[in-house]
Amino acid sequence: MSSWRRFFSSEAKRSELDEEIAAHLAMAEADNRAAGADAATAHHKATAEFGNAALVKDVTSSSWGWQRLESFAQDARYAIRQMRKGPGFACAVIGTLALGIGAATAMFTVVDRTMLRPLPYKHPSRLVTISPAGKDQRLGFQTSFPDIQAWREQAKSFEGFAFYRQVSGRSFLNVDGTATQVALTQVSGNLFGLLGVTPQFGSGLRARPDTLAVAGDDHTVVINDLAWREIFHSDRGIVGRTVQINDEPYRILGVMPKGFYFPYNSITPQLWSPIQLGADDAKRSYASQYQVMGRVKAGITIAQANAEMQQIQMRIQKSIAQPDWAKDIDHIKMDPFASIGADKSTNHALLALLGASGLLWLIACLNATNLLLVKASVRAREIAMRGALGASRWRLTQQLVIEGLLLSMSAALLGIALALSAITLFNHLLSHLPTAGLAPFAGIVAGLSPRVLLLLIALTVISAILSSAWPAWMAARSPIEAALRQGGAQSGTAKGQNRLRGGLVIAEIAMSLALLACCGLLLRTIYALRHTPLGFRTDHILVANMEIPTYRFAKINAAQEIYMPLLERAQHLPGVQSAGLVTEVPLGNTFNVMMYLEGDKAKGLGTTSSMFKAATPDLQKVFGFSILKGRYFNEHDTPSSEPVAVVNQAFAKAFAPHEQDLNKVIGLKLMSISNKPGEKNENTKTTIIGILDDMHQWKIGVQASPEIQVLPDQVKPGSSFYAILEGVAMDLAVRTQRPPSEMIPQLRAILKQASPELADAKFSTMDQIVEDSFGSQQLAAKLLEVFAGSALLLCVAGLYGLLAYVVSQRTREMGVRFALGAQKEDVVWLVMRQAGVLVIAGIVIGMGLAYGAGRLVQSFLFGISAHDGWTLAAVAILLMICGGVAAWLPARRAAGVNPVEALRAE
């Protein structure tokens, strides 16, 4: 039976009992009258004989065994009545708790999404990535096929190895004339088996068991659930159908289950096709390399497997033909598969923020405790009365705890709403997280995973217990007689309780100080980041990040046929001052090419790994960066003129380490950008013509890397650099006279005209790109602003509440003081002094907390120390001012006490 029906039937049974007893009385009365009594006497006698009817009913109904349940229902009803009687108080408690629960739930939802989602594979903890590495095992390289085969033969600790490589450039799937960008990964035939995942329908990939690869003409593909739903509209008939990927026909074999991804989680549809071995795979070479993963056998630890692999790799070194870079790959770097794609600094930021939200929740609970303690002392008489009427201590506690539970459940509901709106509000910042921003956050149900719901329930219950059980127990325990005897409103609570409440306020202030200090440090960090000279202008620049159809651009001279005409048209748009193309704008963090350049040691040249970009001459006009020496590209650099390059200062220092005079770096020769792979033509080498001042490329706060820039139209199609410099990414940067956003439609039209795929380009302003590069710091600062602000508000409210209560309790005492000649200032001072003690104690303890918290946020700070004295001092002063304001109102009230009235009330 549901509890509601039980409750209902108990009501019915109660009225039946009433009737039964009424019948008893009626029959007794009738008998009395039959014995000769008059009506009044008969009634009186019957009632007297029966005894206390209410008590009989109560004792009888208690034999039904539903008392507990009914008492809960009764308590809940009573609690609702209490809430209605004092809506202000209820709102204060619910609002306070909702703030805490909402903040903690929102943060946990984000952490849950980014860090706690298990990988969608079987026993993911036994999956590892394996890569050859140097002795320090810092950087792992990709693996060439002979090594993989050797590992497969020799390793005993693994159930198997699988390998994969991402197809370079962007891939497009063409269905019925519509091209969609997809992530195509070539995988070994055993990959899905190793992950322990089978397609939801259709078959998996097939491959030869010896090589795990397929022959060159075998074009098959398995697609993910997203691709199936969005591109093929959930059509089950697609298995066996042939589609065009990058202009080549592929036969669809199957569809992987929903939620499956490999190797990363992304919103791009994912496709997997089997690896085809090439001529390069016969020997250890740079040209054809793979990422390798293995599944460690059950019962074998990762450390054991690692030890075995180190030995095998050493052996391979001795037995297989040695390339000259062999020393870089004679060890093994092994990591849990779960760690790839995980961004340590973001995870760290999220955990720190989760801690901060937990602190806010704790502050909220303490504040609610304080409020309920006041309520309990105001209700002391009522509770004592109920005790006197026979309610047991447990029964009283139960009632108060149910009140608390009702309050915190309302708070939890409000908290969910707060959490969801907070997540929506911060969605832009969250979208920079590795996986959190991907799935639609708008989906409320999706946002609340079972883990989040569990946490919510735990928070609700613990909030109720923390905030109400204690006051309840104190109230129920206090002696009845004293409370009843003392009568008046000014009964004066025990000194111990005030001290306890003072302690709570001190704790609130201390924790708020820690939050405020962290917030202050992050704000100073953001300030420092914003005021770091970038070396280029960011205003009025619109950037279009283009999605290049690699397969089409690889077959043409993209610079001649697409980029230059496109740039020409953009430059002549009204409202455009200048326009330039560059592989990636500074701080864009969308795409980069690193190249390893070995200088001639005999000439005293160094070896550097540097960023490699293609850029057009007008880029300097767009960004306004400065040239230290020499010149930037200009209109005289044409496809047919001498190939030239511009480098930055960091490159000059790394490439010519012994050269003091930068002028001498100009004229040095770099690599060739027109040679075909394998071709050696010394005459086509590029010449350095200018040296740029260093600019931040990745992130402000990270030193500039060496950088080489070349002209896109000097890179010849077919050369080794062509595909990566022009076939993957290209940003169009435009300096506008009008607000940049107004130019988007016209620019999009030009892009579409150049090539239909480019119409999907993502537009952003350079200002926004710089803001976005603050990433986790920005997220942390924004959230801490909210958390610390709320904490400050709560502790001010807590302090005010305590002092206001104390003053209201002490009006009589104030009256006496005035009567004895105290001045208003003395009384104000009395209250302010009490506030001062609390605030100072809170600040002193808070300093200790802030010191610890500073260490936690240290890794996000830029341009400021974690224990910055000024920040701490500013925060302490802010708290003192707020404390002063909170104390001032009660102090004024105390000073305004009329001694005559206060004493007359006696």
Added chain:
Amino acid sequence: MARQQYRNRIEILQGTLDLLVLETLRWGAQHGYGISQVIRARSGEVFQVETGSLYPALHRMEKQGWIESEWGQTEQNQRAKFYQLTAEGRKQLVRDRSKWETLVAAMAGVMSPETGA
């Protein structure tokens, strides 16, 4: 406290009150008031059955399945709730009665030496 006292008395009387009620109902269905009147009359006005004990006992025995209840009319046309024995109740009556007889015999055995040495 008042309620506590009632409860104590119920506990003290419980064994006997149950037996008295069951015995009364052996003669046919009866309502609460009737049961208390019958016990009073047959005990020669010695037993005053407290309603505060009787009704809880009736409801408890009904829950235990010894008796069952039904609304009906008295001869005076008063609507009342009538209780009657169930099969289980009859068995319980037999058990209680034999317990009671044992108790009486034992008590008598212990108490009889009053006239002796």
